[in-house]
Amino acid sequence: EQCITLSSVVVVPLINLAKAMAMASANVLLLPEAGSGHLMSLIEAGKRLLAHGGRGDGEGPAVTVTVLVVRPATSESAAEVDAHVGRVEASGLGVRFHRLPAVEPPPMGCAAGNVQEFKSRYMQLQAPHVRAAAAELGAAALVVDFFATGVLDAAREAGVPTYVYFTSTAALLALMLRLPALEEEVPVDFEEFDGTVDVPGLPPVPAGSLPAFMGRKESPNFKWFLYHGRRFMDADGIIINTVAELEPALLAAIADGRCVPGRTAPPLYPIGPVLDLEDKPSSNARCVRWLDAQPPASVLFLCFGSMGWFDAAKAREVAAGLERSGHRFLWALRGPPAAGTVHPTDASLDELLPEWFLERTKGRGLVWPTWAPQKEILAHAAIGSFVTHCGWNSTLESLWHGVPLVPWPLYAEQRLNAFELVRDMGVAVPLGVDGKRRDSFVEAAELERAVRSLMDDASEVGRKVREKAAEMKAVCRNAVAPGGGSSYAALQRLLGAIRGGFSTMTQ
Numbered sequence: 001e002q003c004i005t006l007s008s009v010v011v012v013p014l015i016n017l018a019k020a021m022a023m024a025s026a027n028v029l030l031l032p033e034a035g036s037g038h039l040m041s042l043i044e045a046g047k048r049l050l051a052h053g054g055r056g057d058g059e060g061p062a063v064t065v066t067v068l069v070v071r072p073a074t075s076e077s078a079a080e081v082d083a084h085v086g087r088v089e090a091s092g093l094g095v096r097f098h099r100l101p102a103v104e105p106p107p108m109g110c111a112a113g114n115v116q117e118f119k120s121r122y123m124q125l126q127a128p129h130v131r132a133a134a135a136e137l138g139a140a141a142l143v144v145d146f147f148a149t150g151v152l153d154a155a156r157e158a159g160v161p162t163y164v165y166f167t168s169t170a171a172l173l174a175l176m177l178r179l180p181a182l183e184e185e186v187p188v189d190f191e192e193f194d195g196t197v198d199v200p201g202l203p204p205v206p207a208g209s210l211p212a213f214m215g216r217k218e219s220p221n222f223k224w225f226l227y228h229g230r231r232f233m234d235a236d237g238i239i240i241n242t243v244a245e246l247e248p249a250l251l252a253a254i255a256d257g258r259c260v261p262g263r264t265a266p267p268l269y270p271i272g273p274v275l276d277l278e279d280k281p282s283s284n285a286r287c288v289r290w291l292d293a294q295p296p297a298s299v300l301f302l303c304f305g306s307m308g309w310f311d312a313a314k315a316r317e318v319a320a321g322l323e324r325s326g327h328r329f330l331w332a333l334r335g336p337p338a339a340g341t342v343h344p345t346d347a348s349l350d351e352l353l354p355e356w357f358l359e360r361t362k363g364r365g366l367v368w369p370t371w372a373p374q375k376e377i378l379a380h381a382a383i384g385s386f387v388t389h390c391g392w393n394s395t396l397e398s399l400w401h402g403v404p405l406v407p408w409p410l411y412a413e414q415r416l417n418a419f420e421l422v423r424d425m426g427v428a429v430p431l432g433v434d435g436k437r438r439d440s441f442v443e444a445a446e447l448e449r450a451v452r453s454l455m456d457d458a459s460e461v462g463r464k465v466r467e468k469a470a471e472m473k474a475v476c477r478n479a480v481a482p483g484g485g486s487s488y489a490a491l492q493r494l495l496g497a498i499r500g501g502f503s504t505m506t507q
């Protein structure tokens, strides 16, 4: 109102000033899921947006990045999130944080087996606060975790272009986009199904390699994956933590509309590998110093993610398999979580290992009973291969260092990752894991066979897989190289789209 009474000599410069201020920076809001793994991955992606667009250039305004922090529902998770947010705030990288008001969690708590439902409903409840934050902070774009597609409508109502950040593979994305059709095509529950499933861009996928959440169609978790799969099509783009050259056929199948015939898929931005790979001072952990004394590419590393743990029956099979393989090893072994928590405890070696094991493998093996500095270990020249649960972050970390894999999937989408690593990418040897009757059990003889097939000098299969992993190391590094890399280019395209939308908004 004050402006109306002013002369045009004053009004025009004021409007221009407001526009100029708005144009000065395009604020990208990130909405991670309320758990630390996905939060870390999305923050890492945010750091890349800042590094590429933070100062602005001839192509458009500078980009700022603000993370909308959802209060985790458990104190265990809240402590992890607080610690990580604190570290990033202290790092001075310029990522901003905005804490969303507390929301009453859905009633079911962290009920075992309904994790996806709980997370999805909790994120959906954030919608009004996300809309308020978008207005308050002046959002140019919103990037949401793939469990948070429940806020898409609120973002749309607020007029904010919204992108999904997909923390896993293009294979899982293709499968989730296909899920509504697959549900119709396969007449029984997937856990009853013996056939193969068609995922465009992959060889036929055996039912036993489908993700754990797909078991029963009536389960709330399945329903939520179905929901998210549908909602991905409504996003303004899908940012995915993969590398174009790692999954070319899958990305082409999604982009060509082969996963959802008759509809155009949102633009895809494969910007991976999104990993926190900054040079950190060496942890000086004893396990890393132990590696210093081992010959190059001689050590098998075993580690099973933030939630993998073994009971004595499984640990004894591993021990026997490792002993018989004759190869050197570094085994990160964890025990069962304490009641009411999800994270493994430090292993009690007396309880988990056969009494002969440490003595018989002395000098060629080390058991590490706690959290391992995995990235530092995989970067070490002594590491020759990696037995992994196939979490996608662990997989990318391994490929980044050219380390070939032995896949031992445990939970989430890991069976699908294992299938892709062996059958499509050729960077892993197969391992027979009994997921149906014995909860991801591997027999000693089978582990010994797989390890030998990858690590024995005379193994032709091993040579090919090792070569392929070395190729993928180059692929990953080239992808993020400034200028010509595919992930670098995808990030530039993404910034272009965000800035383009922002300029339209502020015109």
Ligand SMILES: COc1cc(-c2[o+]c3cc(O)cc([O-])c3cc2O[C@@H]2O[C@H](CO)[C@H](O)[C@H](O)[C@H]2O)cc(OC)c1O
Residues within 6 Å of the ligand: 033, 034, 035, 036, 037, 038, 039, 041, 115, 116, 167, 168, 172, 211, 213, 305, 390, 391, 392, 393, 411, 412, 413, 414
């Ligand atoms: C991909 O399918 C599933 C992923 C998860 C899942 O969810 C999750 C949520 C968080 O708030 C924090 C996490 O750390 C986290 C991790 C997680 O699984 C891991 O995600 C990785 C990629 O980000 C990777 O793909 C690993 O394989 C996963 O173990 C959970 C889930 O079912 C419970 C899924 O089906």
Ligand SMILES: O=c1ccn([C@@H]2O[C@H](COP(=O)(O)OP(=O)(O)O)[C@@H](O)[C@H]2O)c(=O)[nH]1
Residues within 6 Å of the ligand: 037, 303, 304, 305, 306, 307, 332, 370, 371, 372, 373, 374, 375, 390, 391, 392, 393, 394, 395, 397
């Ligand atoms: O002892 C461990 C176990 C895991 N990790 C790290 O935890 C992450 C695990 O992520 P992933 O996606 O592989 O699996 P998740 O734990 O989410 O199932 C990766 O960055 C690993 O490097 C680690 O550093 N030490």
